[in-house]
Amino acid sequence: MGRSPLADAELSKIWICKKCKARNRAGSTKCRRCGYPALRPKRKDVKAKK
Numbered sequence: 248m249g250r251s252p253l254a255d256a257e258l259s260k261i262w263i264c265k266k267c268k269a270r271n272r273a274g275s276t277k278c279r280r281c282g283y284p285a286l287r288p289k290r291k292d293v294k295a296k297k
């Protein structure tokens with residue numbers, strides 16, 4: 248399934264700001280770039296759209 252366990256781990260450690268899309272480390276409560284408190288974990292579930 249996953250390309251590599253390492254890559255999956257790396258992705259799961261990245262949280263994306265819903266406002267500015269900046270990458271934040273997992274565990275962050277708010278974006279370090281804009282301070283927006285809504286972050287979502289980056290999932291490897293994303294498949295390339297056509």
Ligand SMILES: [Zn+2]
Pocket residue numbers: 264265266267268269278279280281282283
């Ligand atoms: Zn942000």
